[in-house]
Amino acid sequence: MELFAGGGGLAIGMEQAGLESILLNEMDKHACATLRHNRPDWNVIEGDIANVDFTQIEEEVDILTGGFPCQAFSYAGKSLGFEDTRGTLFFEMARAIKETQPKVFLAENVRALLTHDDGRTLETIKSVIDELGYELVEPRVLKAIFYKVPQKRERLILVAIRKDLAQKVKFHWPSPYRKVMTLRDAFYAGELYDTDVPESEGQLYPERKREIMEHVPQGGYWRDLSDDLQREYMGGSYFLGGGKTGMARRLSLDEPSLTLTTSPAQKQTERCHPIETRPLQVREYARIQTFPDNWEFKGSKNAAYKQIGNAVPVNMSKALGHSLVRLLNDIESLEQPTTGNA
Numbered sequence: 001m002e003l004f005a006g007g008g009g010l011a012i013g014m015e016q017a018g019l020e021s022i023l024l025n026e027m028d029k030h031a032c033a034t035l036r037h038n039r040p041d042w043n044v045i046e047g048d049i050a051n052v053d054f055t056q057i058e059e060e061v062d063i064l065t066g067g068f069p070c071q072a073f074s075y076a077g078k079s080l081g082f083e084d085t086r087g088t089l090f091f092e093m094a095r096a097i098k099e100t101q102p103k104v105f106l107a108e109n110v111r112a113l114l115t116h117d118d119g120r121t122l123e124t125i126k127s128v129i130d131e132l133g134y135e136l137v138e139p140r141v142l143k144a145i146f147y148k149v150p151q152k153r154e155r156l157i158l159v160a161i162r163k164d165l166a167q168k169v170k171f172h173w174p175s176p177y178r179k180v181m182t183l184r185d186a187f188y189a190g191e192l193y194d195t196d197v198p199e200s201e202g203q204l205y206p207e208r209k210r211e212i213m214e215h216v217p218q219g220g221y222w223r224d225l226s227d228d229l230q231r232e233y234m235g236g237s238y239f240l241g242g243g244k245t246g247m248a249r250r251l252s253l254d255e256p257s258l259t260l261t262t263s264p265a266q267k268q269t270e271r272c273h274p275i276e277t278r279p280l281q282v283r284e285y286a287r288i289q290t291f292p293d294n295w296e297f298k299g300s301k302n303a304a305y306k307q308i309g310n311a312v313p314v315n316m317s318k319a320l321g322h323s324l325v326r327l328l329n330d331i332e333s334l335e336q337p338t339t340g341n342a
């Protein structure tokens with residue numbers, strides 16, 4: 001069961017690892033259209049999670065997954081329990097867990113959750129997980145580049161096992177792949193894809209911005225411009241100094257991409273194509289997140305960029321999915337009566 005499913009990054013990876021989905025919830029209509037178009041068999045519940053009654057689910061839920069958007073809890077000088085987190089999206093995920101009692105759940109989030117509200121948000125999440133009857137595996141920040149993803153994305157992963165099972169099994173984190181993929185692997189036929197990236201729609205730069213970006217070399221950024229162009233491009237920020245290595249940034253074919261955002265050409269997080277002077281196209285975006293080429297995104301091109309930029313990279317999700325399948329197999333072997341004398 002997948003919550004906050006978006007355009008399906010986490011869900012496809014789980015499917016590729018062999019898991020079957022019984023329900024996906026998402027409130028964005030374009031993301032839902034994407035899920036339904038690509039997987040007509042999936043049970044996509046469109047709407048606010050707060051309105052979903054999980055007690056109606058008849059199937060046994062082995063695994064619940066989802067990336068709840070991170071929000072602050074409001075404290076009144078006391079530590080919070082499950083009921084006190086009401087009104088947040090974490091509460092809704094916790095409620096889904098309470099109502100379906102999955103054997104295991106996986107929650108993904110941004111690294112910043114570790115330090116959000118001086119660590120109090122994560123502490124509250126941990127104590128609610130305990131209150132729900134789950135044992136949390138020590139959370140880890142996984143780097144996508146170690147899981148066949150040509151992108152420097154990081155995600156915080158929480159895995160928890162129902163307490164009646166937790167003492168008998170152990171979760172094994174996925175092992176890193178032997179090679180780091182680069183943008184070249186994303187765009188050209190090779191180990192990741194059988195063909196070069198297909199042509200697709202994409203944003204364009206305004207004329208003057210394109211003229212300026214022409215001067216940035218692969219892997220370079222605004223500091224590689226002449227002083228005049230730096231002043232023109234940076235405006236007031238020119239005088240602020242500092243790194244700002246995301247500004248006027250052009251990606252390099254020989255490195256993994258920087259983390260994609262929900263829009264391909266924002267001033268602070270520019271990711272210009274390595275060779276052509278334009279923002280990345282939709283299918284290039286999708287490949288950097290390791291979506292299959294035949295996974296279509298519904299809605300406008302901006303809706304597509306958003307679904308892709310929000311996703312858990314498919315290959316990282318698949319690696320996690322394999323770890324979850326292994327864990328479920330271990331749980332199932334405990335439940336089988338032993339046969340023979342061996």
Ligand SMILES: C[S@@+](CC[C@H](N)C(=O)[O-])C[C@H]1O[C@@H](n2cnc3c(N)ncnc32)[C@H](O)[C@@H]1O
Pocket residue numbers: 004005006007008009010011025026027028031047048049050066067069089307310311312313
């Ligand atoms: C970070 S994205 C999830 C991406 C997804 N895990 C993937 O791998 O593609 C978070 C999603 O939560 C959805 N969302 C936010 N609030 C919601 C709510 N109240 N009910 C249902 N979905 C919600 C957003 O529309 C967004 O698509």
